Amino acid sequence: MSFSAVFSEAVAASGQYNSTGSAQSIVDESCTGTPSGAAMTVNVPTGGTITDIDVGVRATHTYRGALDVFVTSPQGTTATLAEGVGDGAVNMHARFNDEAGTVIGGSTHPSTSSYDSTFNRRPESAGALAAFDGEEMAGNWTIRICDFDAYGDSGQLLSAHLHITYTAAAPAPTGSQQCASLTGAWSGSTATSGGITVTRTLGTSGGAHGVVHRPIR
Ligand SMILES: [Ca+2]
Numbered sequence: 084m085s086f087s088a089v090f091s092e093a094v095a096a097s098g099q100y101n102s103t104g105s106a107q108s109i110v111d112e113s114c115t116g117t118p119s120g121a122a123m124t125v126n127v128p129t130g131g132t133i134t135d136i137d138v139g140v141r142a143t144h145t146y147r148g149a150l151d152v153f154v155t156s157p158q159g160t161t162a163t164l165a166e167g168v169g170d171g172a173v174n175m176h177a178r179f180n181d182e183a184g185t186v187i188g189g190s191t192h193p194s195t196s197s198y199d200s201t202f203n204r205r206p207e208s209a210g211a212l213a214a215f216d217g218e219e220m221a222g223n224w225t226i227r228i229c230d231f232d233a234y235g236d237s238g239q240l241l242s243a244h245l246h247i248t249y250t251a252a253a254p255a256p257t258g259s260q261q262c263a264s265l266t267g268a269w270s271g272s273t274a275t276s277g278g279i280t281v282t283r284t285l286g287t288s289g290g291a292h293g294v295v296h297r298p299i300r
């Protein structure tokens with residue numbers, strides 16, 4: 084007898100995705116209204132299931148203690164990364180990362196001249212970015228920043244960045260990876276050929292329908 088089999092495997096991958104728009108003004112007392120504050124879009128063109136996500140924000144501002152920072156996924160989930168960062172210094176420049184050793188508040192931020200992906204800081208609310216774990220990543224993400232009080236401060240959202248670790252379907256096998264036809268004999272509900280075991284869950288010996296177990300290499 085013979086059967087054909089098609090494999091589907093998940094592979095782990097990671098990528099960085101950046102905003103492409105021009106700088107957006109962060110207006111004093113801009114956390115009310117719809118939409119509120121300055122927003123930037125980051126497009127993720129590839130599909131996959133998120134296992135970890137970090138969000139980079141680079142902004143000028145004359146008093147970052149007045150800044151709220153939010154990120155919204157293509158699925159509509161929103162996480163709050165900062166609601167006032169606990170200090171009155173200028174500018175906000177950080178890679179928000181649940182796994183960072185230091186929280187965002189009270190730390191000296193790097194220059195805003197270009198994005199520094201090494202300045203990892205935890206969101207104020209511990210584990211905020213885990214809200215996206217398990218979500219589909221493809222589509223437009225929105226990073227929004229606003230100034231919540233009326234003391235005359237202002238700035239610009241310069242760029243936004245996503246760092247995503249994810250699992251995705253493996254590319255279709257090609258050439259010698261392909262397994263168009265294997266030949267073997269059923270032993271009960273299984274058949275083994277070329278190191279691959281097929282388990283028959285439906286049908287008869289004339290057709291193999293069911294679960295294919297691929298050896299781990
Ligand atoms: Ca995480």
Ligand SMILES: [Ca+2]
Nearest residue numbers: 135180181182
């Ligand atoms: Ca992380």
Ligand SMILES: [Ca+2]
Nearest residue numbers: 149232233234
């Ligand atoms: Ca203000």
